[in-house]
Amino acid sequence: MAKTADLIIDGKTYKLPIVEGTENEVAVDISNLLEEAGVITLDFGYKNTGATKSAITFLDGDKGILRHRGYSIEDLAAKSSFLEVAYLLIFGELPMQDQLDKFSDDIKRHTMVHEDIKKILDGFPSSSHPMGVLASMFCAQTAFYPESLDPNRSAEGVYLSIVRSLAKMPTFAAWAYKNAMGHPVNYPDNSLNYTARFLKMLYALPAEQYEVDPVVADALDKLLILHADHEQNCSTSTVRIVGSSKASIYSSISAGINALWGPLHGGANQEVILMLEAIRKDGGDTEKWINKAKDKNSGFRLMGFGHRVYKNFDPRAKIIKKTADDVLNKLGVNDPVLDIALKLEEVALRDPYFIERKLYPNVDFYSGIIYRALGIPVDMFTVMFAMGRLPGWIAQWKELRENKEPIGRPRQIYTGQNLREYVPIEKR
Numbered sequence: 001m002a003k004t005a006d007l008i009i010d011g012k013t014y015k016l017p018i019v020e021g022t023e024n025e026v027a028v029d030i031s032n033l034l035e036e037a038g039v040i041t042l043d044f045g046y047k048n049t050g051a052t053k054s055a056i057t058f059l060d061g062d063k064g065i066l067r068h069r070g071y072s073i074e075d076l077a078a079k080s081s082f083l084e085v086a087y088l089l090i091f092g093e094l095p096m097q098d099q100l101d102k103f104s105d106d107i108k109r110h111t112m113v114h115e116d117i118k119k120i121l122d123g124f125p126s127s128s129h130p131m132g133v134l135a136s137m138f139c140a141q142t143a144f145y146p147e148s149l150d151p152n153r154s155a156e157g158v159y160l161s162i163v164r165s166l167a168k169m170p171t172f173a174a175w176a177y178k179n180a181m182g183h184p185v186n187y188p189d190n191s192l193n194y195t196a197r198f199l200k201m202l203y204a205l206p207a208e209q210y211e212v213d214p215v216v217a218d219a220l221d222k223l224l225i226l227h228a229d230h231e232q233n234c235s236t237s238t239v240r241i242v243g244s245s246k247a248s249i250y251s252s253i254s255a256g257i258n259a260l261w262g263p264l265h266g267g268a269n270q271e272v273i274l275m276l277e278a279i280r281k282d283g284g285d286t287e288k289w290i291n292k293a294k295d296k297n298s299g300f301r302l303m304g305f306g307h308r309v310y311k312n313f314d315p316r317a318k319i320i321k322k323t324a325d326d327v328l329n330k331l332g333v334n335d336p337v338l339d340i341a342l343k344l345e346e347v348a349l350r351d352p353y354f355i356e357r358k359l360y361p362n363v364d365f366y367s368g369i370i371y372r373a374l375g376i377p378v379d380m381f382t383v384m385f386a387m388g389r390l391p392g393w394i395a396q397w398k399e400l401r402e403n404k405e406p407i408g409r410p411r412q413i414y415t416g417q418n419l420r421e422y423v424p425i426e427k428r
Helices: 033-037 073-079 082-091 097-108 116-122 130-139 155-181 194-203 214-226 234-243 249-261 268-281 286-294 315-331 336-350 352-356 363-373 378-402
Strands: 004-009 012-020 026-028 057-060 065-068
Touching (some): 004 033, 065 315, 082 194, 082 378, 130 155, 130 249, 130 378, 214 315, 234 378, 268 336, 315 363, 336 352, 336 363
Antiparallel strands (some): 012 026, 057 065
């Protein structure tokens, strides 16, 4: 017998279906509550509202679990490449070798972008934030591929849009960086793999040879994997709600890029570096700032420690800590800001104050350290995040489309003026 929950309003009982997920998650289905009872639920920020059923990502913050399609993030980061994880998220299963080869080759065939997009890029001043440039160029693909606007596009057409999205994102990201630097853009070198190709576009200068460091390329590949999807967060929910109107994949993902741009979402690793810079400018006394963090009246909070979702530990942080150590050891970077970061990390991992409060270094802390060590400017951090999150956005958009989910239409409780008599302007 199906389980139900009783909701009593003004003495009348309404039976609400209970829905259970494969990991024993429980939800009360209120889809027909407005129609049956004439009431809605109120949930600021949708913190306790499930807007969809999804088979892509399972997250348990209390237990520190993150799985994609049933595979643990630990296994995927240790054993897969970013493109393997992208394939898994989008198509539901890890690829066989021939499937991965075809997927990779298809992406390589579409890494170039139309030369007219350079005209769009040239219209941005070098002071433009790279995320704004990235969102604009990504959305512009609807103009270059108008067939993507067809809401009834074939499976083959959708696949082509998916491949184009993955292929062109690194090109757009690198070009956004080059625009900020005032440098000429580089074109993709398809003899390289996904991350190495991006690094060469990002760093190569005219008339200079650029050899991609395999340690750096591997570190970036892992970072992209760790950011690939994270359930129904702000940007992912944005992609889904925009996509629910049957908007194209390009405009839906551009909306996700803009949502990620907000400092409360994608800017956390940027905030880590800004905090470290402030400590350095203050003299670099980490003990002073640790004490300020412990003082609830100081107003200071250590950025990159703890997580609003993971209550015990961030499983991604354990993975990326080793990668950060590898990068710093390989590059031998001499940077006082990174020295401060390592001192803070040491304290947080052994100080009872931080241990008891679960204020461990999180993925944003370590990714910020890695990007800083690689010489990536702070304004580019969120662009790197967007590159990693792209497969998850695509998978969520595709799942929404295949499930034929209805257009998103949140409700509200009106708190404004009641009906008022209109007064002509001369009598106000």
